[in-house]
Amino acid sequence: MDFHLTDKQCDLRDEFRAYFDKLMTPELVAELNQTTGEGGGPLYQAAMKKMGDDGYIALSWPEQFGGRGLSALEQYMFIEEVARAGFPFPFLTTESVGPMLRDHASERIKQEVVPGIVAGTCNIAIGYSEPDAGTDLASLKTRAVRDGDDWIINGQKMWTSLCHMADYVWLAARTDPDAPKHRGISMFILPTTAEGFSLSPVHTLGGVRTNATYYEDVRVPADALVGELNKGWKLITSQLNRERLALVNVGFFSQKYNVLVDWAQTTSLLDGRKVIDQPWVRTHFARIRSSLEALRLICYKLAWQMDSNELNMADASAAKVYGTELFVEIYRLAGEIIGQHSLLKRDSEDANIGATIENLYRTASIITFGGGANEVQRDIIAAAGLWMPIGSRMS
Amino acid sequence: MKFSLTDPQSEIRELANKILQEQVTEERLRSLDQCESGERFDRALWQQLASAGLLGIAIDEAHGGMGFDYFSLTLLLEEVGRSVAAVPAVASLAGAAMVLTKYGSDTQQQKWLPTVASGESLLTVAFSEAMNTSDLTPHSMQATPADDGYILTGTKHYVPYAQHADGIIVSAKLSDKENLLVVVEPGQAGVSFMDENTTTAEPQSAVNLSAVNVPSSQVIAQGNAANDAIQYGVNCLVTAYCSVQTGASDAALRMTAKYTSERKQFNTVIASFQAVAQRAADGYIDVECLRLCSQQAACLLSDNPADLDAQRAINDAVTMAKIWAGDTGHRISYTAQHLHGGTGVDREYPLWRFCLLLRQIEFSMGSSQQHLTDLGDRIADYAVAMS
Numbered sequence: 130m131d132f133h134l135t136d137k138q139c140d141l142r143d144e145f146r147a148y149f150d151k152l153m154t155p156e157l158v159a160e161l162n163q164t165t166g167e168g169g170g171p172l173y174q175a176a177m178k179k180m181g182d183d184g185y186i187a188l189s190w191p192e193q194f195g196g197r198g199l200s201a202l203e204q205y206m207f208i209e210e211v212a213r214a215g216f217p218f219p220f221l222t223t224e225s226v227g228p229m230l231r232d233h234a235s236e237r238i239k240q241e242v243v244p245g246i247v248a249g250t251c252n253i254a255i256g257y258s259e260p261d262a263g264t265d266l267a268s269l270k271t272r273a274v275r276d277g278d279d280w281i282i283n284g285q286k287m288w289t290s291l292c293h294m295a296d297y298v299w300l301a302a303r304t305d306p307d308a309p310k311h312r313g314i315s316m317f318i319l320p321t322t323a324e325g326f327s328l329s330p331v332h333t334l335g336g337v338r339t340n341a342t343y344y345e346d347v348r349v350p351a352d353a354l355v356g357e358l359n360k361g362w363k364l365i366t367s368q369l370n371r372e373r374l375a376l377v378n379v380g381f382f383s384q385k386y387n388v389l390v391d392w393a394q395t396t397s398l399l400d401g402r403k404v405i406d407q408p409w410v411r412t413h414f415a416r417i418r419s420s421l422e423a424l425r426l427i428c429y430k431l432a433w434q435m436d437s438n439e440l441n442m443a444d445a446s447a448a449k450v451y452g453t454e455l456f457v458e459i460y461r462l463a464g465e466i467i468g469q470h471s472l473l474k475r476d477s478e479d480a481n482i483g484a485t486i487e488n489l490y491r492t493a494s495i496i497t498f499g500g501g502a503n504e505v506q507r508d509i510i511a512a513a514g515l516w517m518p519i520g521s522r523m524s
Numbered sequence: 525m526k527f528s529l530t531d532p533q534s535e536i537r538e539l540a541n542k543i544l545q546e547q548v549t550e551e552r553l554r555s556l557d558q559c560e561s562g563e564r565f566d567r568a569l570w571q572q573l574a575s576a577g578l579l580g581i582a583i584d585e586a587h588g589g590m591g592f593d594y595f596s597l598t599l600l601l602e603e604v605g606r607s608v609a610a611v612p613a614v615a616s617l618a619g620a621a622m623v624l625t626k627y628g629s630d631t632q633q634q635k636w637l638p639t640v641a642s643g644e645s646l647l648t649v650a651f652s653e654a655m656n657t658s659d660l661t662p663h664s665m666q667a668t669p670a671d672d673g674y675i676l677t678g679t680k681h682y683v684p685y686a687q688h689a690d691g692i693i694v695s696a697k698l699s700d701k702e703n704l705l706v707v708v709e710p711g712q713a714g715v716s717f718m719d720e721n722t723t724t725a726e727p728q729s730a731v732n733l734s735a736v737n738v739p740s741s742q743v744i745a746q747g748n749a750a751n752d753a754i755q756y757g758v759n760c761l762v763t764a765y766c767s768v769q770t771g772a773s774d775a776a777l778r779m780t781a782k783y784t785s786e787r788k789q790f791n792t793v794i795a796s797f798q799a800v801a802q803r804a805a806d807g808y809i810d811v812e813c814l815r816l817c818s819q820q821a822a823c824l825l826s827d828n829p830a831d832l833d834a835q836r837a838i839n840d841a842v843t844m845a846k847i848w849a850g851d852t853g854h855r856i857s858y859t860a861q862h863l864h865g866g867t868g869v870d871r872e873y874p875l876w877r878f879c880l881l882l883r884q885i886e887f888s889m890g891s892s893q894q895h896l897t898d899l900g901d902r903i904a905d906y907a908v909a910m911s
Contacts (some may be wrong), residue, residue, distance in 0.1 A: 131526040132593065132820045202525060251779070297606060355608070383910035390907045411900025418908055419844040423813035425910075426820060446810045507805035508798065514547045514808045515781035517795040 132426075142206055148185065148216035152176055161217065162475050167337055168217035169294045176216070181249030186223055194231055195247045201435035205374060205428060212380030219291075220375045222253045223341065224245055226299045230318065233364065235352035238318055242297060254292035254321075256300035256342060257365065260283060264502040267310045267362060272346060273302035273317060280317065280354065282325075282347040289342040290331040292328055295321055307360050314361040317354055323347050335491035350387075363368045369501070370445040374432065376500050379425045382459060385485060386417060389463055392482050404466065421456050427451060443514025444455025446506035453496040455504065460490045529599075532592065537599040540578055544607035547572060550874055556610050562719050562727040564612040565688055573600075573611070574643030583621055587637035592759060593826035594622060598767040598818070602893040604770025608877045610726070612646060615684040618764030619757055620647030620693050623705070627753040628743045636691060647707075648689040650731050651679035651758055652889065658898070659695075659758050659889055660751075665733065667696040667704045673739040674704060677798050679732045682888070686710070686729035693744070694733070695754050703750040705757070706738045713737070724880045728888065759825055759842045762889050766818035769849040769885045771812060776878040777807045780860045800863060807859045816853040817845040827872065842910050843895045850892030853882035 160170040162197065170179075181357065182187050189204040190196025204224075211218045227246045227397040230238060244249025271284025282302055292298060297318045305313035319326070325347040328340045356364045361375065393405035393414070404410060427448050434440045463486050464471035470483035497503050511517040529537065540638050547569055557807040573579055582597040583589025590596075597617060602615050621640050624633055624647075639645035653664040665678030676696050686692060689710065696704045700862040708715060714736040720728040728806055781804055784795035794800050829835040857879040861868040868875045886892070 130819055130823050132823050134525060191849055235665045355723065370698065379910070387907065390903055394904065394907070405904045408897070408900070411904055412893075413900075414903045415847070415896040415899035418903060418910075419817075419847045419896070421910060422820075422841075422844050423848065425815055426816035427812065430525050430816060433527050443808065444812070447812055448803075451804070451809045451813070495784050504798065507802040510805035510808050511781070511795070511801035511824070515778065515804055517781050517785050517801055517804060518793055520796045520798055520801070 138203065138206065140474075141203055145207055145210035146213070148183075148486055149210055149216060152179065153214050153216060158215070161215065167291065168219075169291070171216070175218075177197035177249035179249070181247060186249050186505070187227065189224065190228070190247070191229070200432075201371070202429065202432040205378065208375050208378050209380035209383070212378045213384045219252065221255055221372065222251075224371055224375060226253050226255070228368070229316070230355060233356040234318065235354075235460045237352050238349075238355065243298070243317060251289060251297070252295040253297045253299050253318075254289050254340075254342075256286040256289055256292075256298045256319075257290045258327075260287050263287075264498070264505055266365070267314065269301055269303060269314065271300070271302045272306070273304050273315060275304075276348075279348045279399065280351065282319065282344045282349065283319065284344050286342045286344070288331070289328065289340050290337075290339040292321065292340045292342055293330065293338070297321060298326075298418075301361055301365060304361075306357060310383040312361045313359055314365075315354055316356055316357050316361040316364050317349060318371060319344075319347060319349050319353060323349065332347075334494060335410075336488075337437065337492060338361050370431075370435070370440060373445050373449040373500055374428060374435075376496060377424065377456070379421060379428055379452075382456065385463075385489075386421060389466065389482065390414060393466060407517050410466050413466055417459050417462055420459070424452050424455055424460075426450075441513070443510045443512075446501075446509040449500065449504045450503045450510070456489075456493050456496060460486055460493055464490065533596055533599060535651070536578070536581060536590075536592070536596055537603065537870075539576060540573075540603040543572060543576055543578070544569075546610055548607040548609045551878065553608065553610075553874070557725070559725070561689060561721045561725070562608050562729075564725045564727060565566040565612065565685060568611060570611050571643050573613075573876070574641070577612060578643075579617060579643055580627070580641030582617065583637050583641045584625065584633075587633060589637070590643045592619075592733045594763075595819075595822040595826045597622075598764065598822040601767040602765050602771035603774075605768035605881070606775045608772065608775075608881055612648065612685040612688070614761060614764045614768060615648040616646050616689075619649035619761045620691070622760040623649075623693055623744065623753060624731045626756060627705070627749070630743065631743075633739065633742070636707070639690075645690040646685065646688055647691045647693065648683055648685050649757060649761060650683045650686070650692050650694045651754065651761070652680065652682045652710075654679075654681045654730075654904075657894070660754055661694045662697045662703060662754075665694060665696040666729040667698050667706075667738075670737060673737070673741075673743055674698075676704075676706070676733045676736045676738055679730055681730045682720060682722075682728050683731050683732045684726060684728050686731050687719075687727065692731060693757070694731070695750070695757075698746065698750070702747045702755055704746050705744040705750045705753045708733065708736060708738060709742075709744045722884060724877070724884045726884070755839070756819060759821075759838060759887070762823055762842050762846050763818065763821045764850040765885045765888055766814065766821065766845040769853050769882065770811070770815045770818050772878050772881050772885070773807075773811050773852050774883065775805065776856050776875060778809055778858040778874060779878070780807070780863050781806060784863055787865075789865075794863075803859055803863060807856050810848075810852040810855055814845070814848040816850045817841070821845040836902075836906065836908075840899065840902065843902075846890060846895045847899070849890045850886040850895070853886040854892075 157172045160172045187196040263289045273280045300317045304315040325345040328342045329337045333433045396404045467483040471486040473480050475484040512519045580589030585591040645847045651659040667674040691707045714734040716732045718730040729771050824838045824841050
C-alpha cells in the first residue's frame, strides 16, 4: 500500500492546477457566478474552446482520438482540479457520452459530433429521465419506431439539463415494447434543431435552470442509432461508476475548506476573539476535515480499482452515498460556522464567503437522488458488498 | 497511490487469519470467559503466534524477528480484532516493541526484543493517566533526576496486561516542557498494582510507582527525544487500536449480514426488508472509511518523517483514524445488536464479545470527541489543509 502520489502524479497535479489558475480569470468567475455556476455564457464558451485548442478536454481518451490516455486515477485528479477551480466542465459529455459515441456510433455521427466534443464546441444534453421514469429509469416510455430509413421518436423527457444550449440530445428510447424492460431500450443522438423537438424551462430551488423536452414525430436517420438495437441499457450503465466517482470528487470542497479555515483564523468576532477561537467551530472543522479525508481515500481507492480492474460495485455505490450525503452535511456545518451571512446571495452588497455556501446548499439538494437514488445505492451495497438477499424491487 | 498488499504482506495476513480463525473458537473463548478477573489471557495462542513468527513481524531480523514494517504488523492486529482473540498484541507489539525498535539503546533492544518475538517475555505500555486530557503529556507520573537515572513517583491507569508483563514502558514528566520514557520492571521496589477489570475483561491495572529508582540503563529517552518517542509510541498504539477496530467491526457487520439473511419473520428473510439492508449498508460505508483511514495512518507511520510537515501529516492521519474508530465502533456495535434482536445479546451467540470490544476501543486512548478537539486545535494552529 502507498498513500503518496508518485512524482509523475504530483507533476500532473501541478500542471492541471496551474492551467486552471490561468483559465479562471476574474471575468470568467464573475460570469459563472451570474449563471449559478452552470456555464453557458460567452466567456465560458471561449474557455471551453481554449481547452479544446490546448488538448485539455479529452485527456482520458486514447491518443489516436486526441487525448492523452490518462488512467482513471489521473483522470480523477484532473476532475479534482477542475472542481477545485470551480469550472463547470461537462463531465458527462466528455467522460460518458463522448466515449460511447467514439466507440459505438456510426461513421457519419463519429465525423459529425466527436471532433466537436474534443474541440469544446459541441454541447450535448442527456435525455434519460422521464416524468414516470426516474430511479426506475428502465421503465422509460419514449418510443422510437422504425420508418423506412428513419427512426420516428415520440415522447417526453424530464430534467434535460443544459439542453437550451445544447447541439444534441443523447436520448434513451424504447425500441421493443414487448421485450423485458431492460432489453427494449436503444440509444440515439438527436440534433436539437430537428423538427418536432421542443423544450420548456424548469426552474429549480437551486436557481439552476433545467428543461422538460418534447419529441413529437421527430425524424432521425437510421444511423442516429448508437450501438446495437435494444442494447442501450448496457451502454447507459457502462459508464455509471465513472459518473458516480466524478459526482463525489473531493475537489468540490477541498479548496473551499482551506479558504474557510483561513477566513475563520483571520476574521474577528465583536468580542475580540477570532471565529476559530470558538471551541464548537474547531470541532465542526475537525468533523469536516476527518470526513473529507475518508472521502478522499474512498475516491482514490475507487479510481485505483478501476485502473487495476478490481472495481467492486459496492464500493462505487458506497462512494456515491457517502460523498453526496457528506456534501449536504458539510454545507450545513460550514453554514453554521459562518452564521447568518451564509444566507446572503452573491449579489448582496455585504456578501462574504458565506455566499458560496448559500449557493452550494441550494445546488447540493439534487445530488442524493440524482445519479441513482441513495436508497437504491444502499441496496446495491447490501447485495454486492454484504451478500444480503435483495428485495423484490430490484428484480 | 496503491491499495494492494505486497506478496509478503498477503502471506502475513493469510497466516494470521488462518491461525486465529482456526484457534479462536467459540469453545475456546467460552473457556476464557471462565477465567478469574485479571487472568483472561490466551497464553497458548500467544505461543502459537510466536511459533509462527507473527510476534516478530516488525522486529528486526537481528533480534529474531521478520524485519517488516509497522504497517505489516497492523495486518496481524486486524485479524486479532476479527477473531476477538485475548492476546496483548497492541500493547506488547505495536506499543512497546515499536518504541524500543526506534528509540531503545542497543542493550535494551538486545534485552527485550528477541524474547518478545519468541513469546518468552511480555512488555506493556503505561502512557494513560486518569483525568489527563492527553496521553502525550504525563502529569501524574513525575520524574526527578538521581545520581544514576531518575526517581519516579505517580500513577498510570488502564495499563493492559500489566500484571502479566516483564517490562512496562512508562512516560513521566520531567519539567514543564520535558518528559522521560523508561522501562520499569514490575519487581522493582516501589511498584504496585491495582486491578482494573475492564468491560471486555481484558486485564488492565493501575500502576503505582512510589519513589521507584530507575537507573540510566532503563531510560529509553529523555528531554525532547522523549517527547518524540512518546508521540511515536502513542501514534503506534492509537493506530493499532484502529486496526483491531477495523477487523472487529468488519466481523460484526458480516455476522449481522449473514444472520439477517437467514432469520425469517413475516415469512421472509429479514435482510430483504429495505430498512434492514439500508442500515447494514451504512455499516459497510462506516467500516470502509475506518479501514482506509487506519491503513493510511499505519502506512504513514511506517515512513520516516522527513520534516515538520511530514510529522504533522502522520499525527493528523492517526487522529482522524481514531475519530473513525470511535464513531464506526459505536455505530456498528448498535447496528449489529439491533439487527440481531435478542440473539445479539444472548451470550450463547458470539456477537456480544465484539460489541464490548468495539466499545472498549472507542474509549481507549481518547474518544472521538477528544480527538476531534485535538484536531480542531491543530486546524486553528496550522489549518491541516487539503492538498
